[in-house]
Amino acid sequence: MAISESHAAVLPPQVSPPEFALSALLPHALRGVEALAVPVLPGEPLTLGPGAGELLDLLDLDGFALLEHHAATGAAGEVTTHPVLGRDDLALVAFVGVGDQTPADLRRAGAALARAMTGRASVATTVASVVPDEGFEAFVVGAMLGSFGFAWRQDGPTSRPVAQIVLAGAHAGREAPLTRALALGGAGWRARALATVPSNVKSPQWLADQAQAVADAAGLGFRVWDEVELAAAGFGALVGVGRASATPPRLIQLDYTPRGVSSSTAHVVLVGKGITFDSGGLSIKPGEAMATMKRDMTGGAVVIATLGALAEVGCPVRVTGLIPTAENAISGSALRPGDVVRHYNGRTTEVTNTDAEGRLVLADAMAYAVAELAPDVLVDVATLTGAMKIALGLRTGGYFSNDEALASLIATAGAASGEPLWRFPLASVYEDKLASKVADADNAAGTPGAITAALFLQHFAGDVPWAHLDVASFGDSPTENYEWTTGPTGFGARALLAWLRQEEPLKGVGS
Numbered sequence: 001m002a003i004s005e006s007h008a009a010v011l012p013p014q015v016s017p018p019e020f021a022l023s024a025l026l027p028h029a030l031r032g033v034e035a036l037a038v039p040v041l042p043g044e045p046l047t048l049g050p051g052a053g054e055l056l057d058l059l060d061l062d063g064f065a066l067l068e069h070h071a072a073t074g075a076a077g078e079v080t081t082h083p084v085l086g087r088d089d090l091a092l093v094a095f096v097g098v099g100d101q102t103p104a105d106l107r108r109a110g111a112a113l114a115r116a117m118t119g120r121a122s123v124a125t126t127v128a129s130v131v132p133d134e135g136f137e138a139f140v141v142g143a144m145l146g147s148f149g150f151a152w153r154q155d156g157p158t159s160r161p162v163a164q165i166v167l168a169g170a171h172a173g174r175e176a177p178l179t180r181a182l183a184l185g186g187a188g189w190r191a192r193a194l195a196t197v198p199s200n201v202k203s204p205q206w207l208a209d210q211a212q213a214v215a216d217a218a219g220l221g222f223r224v225w226d227e228v229e230l231a232a233a234g235f236g237a238l239v240g241v242g243r244a245s246a247t248p249p250r251l252i253q254l255d256y257t258p259r260g261v262s263s264s265t266a267h268v269v270l271v272g273k274g275i276t277f278d279s280g281g282l283s284i285k286p287g288e289a290m291a292t293m294k295r296d297m298t299g300g301a302v303v304i305a306t307l308g309a310l311a312e313v314g315c316p317v318r319v320t321g322l323i324p325t326a327e328n329a330i331s332g333s334a335l336r337p338g339d340v341v342r343h344y345n346g347r348t349t350e351v352t353n354t355d356a357e358g359r360l361v362l363a364d365a366m367a368y369a370v371a372e373l374a375p376d377v378l379v380d381v382a383t384l385t386g387a388m389k390i391a392l393g394l395r396t397g398g399y400f401s402n403d404e405a406l407a408s409l410i411a412t413a414g415a416a417s418g419e420p421l422w423r424f425p426l427a428s429v430y431e432d433k434l435a436s437k438v439a440d441a442d443n444a445a446g447t448p449g450a451i452t453a454a455l456f457l458q459h460f461a462g463d464v465p466w467a468h469l470d471v472a473s474f475g476d477s478p479t480e481n482y483e484w485t486t487g488p489t490g491f492g493a494r495a496l497l498a499w500l501r502q503e504e505p506l507k508g509v510g511s
Contacts, residue, residue: 011201012152017144017189018114018162020178022170026051027124028058033166037094037113037125040067041101042074049098050126050169059084059093067095074098076105077112077482092120096127103138106131107418110139111146111483117162118147129169136174137181138418140167141494144185145483150196180501183312184417184494187305188483190214191490194301195475199277199294203247204325207274207300211252211323214308221255235324235368236342237349237360242326244281244334249326250274251365252300254307256319266317266506269375270307270496271365273358273382274300274325281328281335281354289386292476295488296358299382299471300325302492306500309493313501320373324361328354340439344368347459350436353444358384359456360443366460377406377509378461381469381492387449392473395481397421397491400454403465405508410467413499418483419491421469426458427451465510469495 027036028051039049046067048056056063061082070080076099084090096113099105109127117123128139147161167174194202194210208224215222227248231239235251242249252274258265275296279285285293300323307321335341339351341360345367349360362380369375388398397414399421401407407423414421433445433452441459445452454468474491477484499505 011197014193015149015157015160017147017185018165020140020182021164021166022174022178023166023168024170025168026054027126027168028054030124030166030168031089033124034090034121035092035094035117035123036090037096037123037127039098039127040072040074040095041098046072046074050129055093063095072097077108079112079116081116098127101131101135103134104418106135107138107142108482110142114143114146114162118159120162122164122166123162124166124168126169128167133177136177137184140178140181141185142483145188148189148192148485150193180313183309184497187309187493187497188490190308191298191301191305191493192488194304195295195298195488195490202276202294204242204250204274204276204327205247207276207297207325208250208252211254211304214304215254218308218311220307223253225251234344235364238324238326238364240335240341241328241357241361244331245327245329247327252323252325254304254321256307256310256315258316258318261318266376267320267374268317268377268379268500269320269322269369269373270303271322271362271369271380272299272303273297273362273384274323275358276325276327278328278357279330281330281357283337283354284330285355295475296383297325298475298488298490301490302381302496305490305493306496309497310500313497315500316503317500317505319500322365322369324365326361328357345371345460348439349441349443350439351443356444358382359453362457363460366457370460370462370464375464377506378464378466379469380457381471383472383475384470385450385453385472388470389473391450392422394473394478397469397471397474398424398450399467399469400424400426401467402426402458402461403509405511406465406467409499409505414495417494417498419495421495424450426454431455
């Protein structure tokens with residue numbers, strides 16, 4: 001999953017996800033594969049999956065004794081490895097726990113196997129050969145994302161993902177789910193990669209260059225506004241947030257049109273926060289809080305990655321992606337506490353905290369979408385509030401919605417994709433906290449912080465069915481955890497794609 005270097009020659013080449021190949025053969029019949037892996041199902045006794053008997057006979061290996069020695073249980077993501085000696089064509093055998101073979105279990109199994117095979121040329125496995133398509137897809141997605149890496153070292157990456165994963169024992173018809181899985185995993189990889197790139201490379205223009213490369217590859221419409229065009233058009237908040245930086249703001253627009261589009265085809269607009277670095281502005285963050293702010297454009301990365309994968313997952317509706325992108329920096333021209341900005345729709349905001357900049361830029365893009373694009377549904381995604389992290393910890397994203405059907409669709413998609421989302425209330429009892437003595441609203445309405453931020457944004461959704469995804473709680477993974485690698489997560493792309501790939505992604509919305 002390459003990142004364009006058109007605007008940043010200093011960024012070194014990065015590792016790529018494994019290549020995946022389908023084969024009807026069982027692992028023991030394949031040649032030239034460095035490692036072979038078979039599934040282990042829990043129970044008393046353990047059960048070994050397809051191809052295990054033939055493989056153990058070939059190697060004259062007592063697999064059950066080996067698993068008993070290692071106290072294997074068949075739990076999802078448990079990997080037991082055994083070296084193979086005396087053979088030129090095979091170096092390792094692995095036994096992979098698949099738990100109850102749910103999509104979540106298979107996603108974990110794929111990620112764990114990929115990690116266990118780091119640095120190897122190839123592995124063939126039957127882990128996903130006999131499960132339904134959704135489990136097959138989950139295994140591939142887990143194996144892709146568990147392989148993610150980023151490095152900027154003199155000698156290159158310290159390790160590389162397994163180069164090829166052969167999905168052995170695959171029955172006819174797996175090509176389509178494999179294509180969808182590669183799109184889903186690829187979107188997660190791209191969002192994670194964009195969020196991981198350091199901010200000395202990642203300017204708003206660089207992010208626009210990445211979006212254009214995705215648009216060119218995926219056949220999307222593309223447009224970008226520069227700072228002069230933004231000021232002339234009335235994007236006062238986006239211009240204000242970005243004016244202190246040496247790298248000026250941009251607004252990126254991507255447009256996806258499905259096959260067979262007609263005047264009745266629904267239109268979804270996705271808005272992603274694209275703050276390429278957030279110092280907090282004059283309301284400066286403490287150093288510890290600033291350390292991860294290269295990923296404060298995760299929402300924008302998620303929207304770019306989602307748009308790039310829509311065709312491959314068969315999205316049936318029109319989708320526009322908007323990414324308001326800026327660096328929230330400090331200089332003599334920075335926004336000051338007490339300044340007032342005017343949004344695209346004319347609404348004004350008193351900026352009492354320059355570190356609450358994400359809602360300002362989102363509001364401009366949302367106002368533009370409602371006024372100019374006539375969306376049937378509006379969804380924004382952002383690493384918006386520290387309050388969400390306090391509320392949910394580090395393994396669940398939060399969301400709000402003004403439409404019950406949309407809320408249900410997004411929750412279901414998050415659960416199915418492995419990106420869980422927990423709904424919060426648009427509690428109107430806190431609306432009075434938005435009050436400003438000089439403007440239509442205050443951008444820093446106080447606690448409860450995630451809710452007041454959502455209430456602020458709700459004014460820019462108009463009467464359009466809308467959802468707000470605050471994924472600050474899962475913006476970074478502190479440790480390796482199955483498909484999650486340490487660092488920026490790119491959380492949200494798989495959930496949005498799981499929603500938008502449905503036959504009727506807007507079923508019941510607005511009714």
